[in-house]
Amino acid sequence: MPFQNLNLYLFHIFNVPEQASHFMMSYATFIAHDLIYIVFLSFICAWLIGNIETKKNILKAFIFTSITLFISEILSFVLDTPRPFVMNVGETILTHAPTGSFPSNHMSIFSGLALSYYFSSQRQLGKLLLAVAWLVAWARVYVGVHFPLDMFGAFFFAFVVNISGLKLWNIYKERLMAWVMMLYRKIFSFLINKGLIQ
Template structure:
């Protein structure tokens, strides 16, 4: 069996079935489309309320995820592989532009964040976030906007970026955080002095 056929068979297995429940479809659509915004809100709250260690984790996740996402965007534009609905395969529950399918930007974001924490002192949180990433992967296939191979591609890109970037992070993270926190203090100093944020 070819990789293409295996990819298609897995898609047909994971994509929303014809008689799926309304609850399951809405759950998958929330995970596929809206969970990323919930994640952004959580990180914003953690940034303003967290200590240096928390902020360091957020900066690390942001940098590694941004690089992963940039590579994902370039590959998507260059390869421009068709999405399932472009090929008239399966059912589609959410609207999406007919941009390149491989690799998945959503999976790039969630995997990039997850690995940033997994390869840190917060490894347990990283494990949880990896589970969340694969939940997102399932949902994006379920709602019909990605193939399973798009998720695997993004996952391994995030893994490679995190592994190769770790030596540089270990070398420069303290100086980088000193600069970022200095800027943070300058911008939000009045609120920090009032102890509304940290």
């Protein structure tokens, strides 16, 4: 089976069926569109109240995910592959601009975060985040804004960034962390001194 045919075949398997329940469509829409905001808020809270080790892992995740997202944005713009609804393929239940489909920015973010933790001392959290990442991948295909290949591509680039960046991170992490913490303590000194954040 040609690769593009396999991509379309998998899309039709996971895309929203005609008899889908209102609950399933609402659930998939929440995962595909809104979960990312909860994750961002969780990381912000974890940074503000977490210890230095927690902050170090968050900084690593932020850097690696930002690089992955940057690659994703560039490829999406350059390749400009059409989304399913642009090709009139399947059903779409989430409004989205007709930007480039490959790779998925959402999957790039979730995969970048998950793999950053997976390749760290907090591997168990990384495993949980990987499950969340693939849940998001399913949801983005289900609501009709991406093809399965967009998800695998995003995961691949996140994997490459995390693997290739580990050595550099281990060399420079202490210096990076010291600089970030110095800046953080200057900006938020009032709240830190009041004991409201760490």
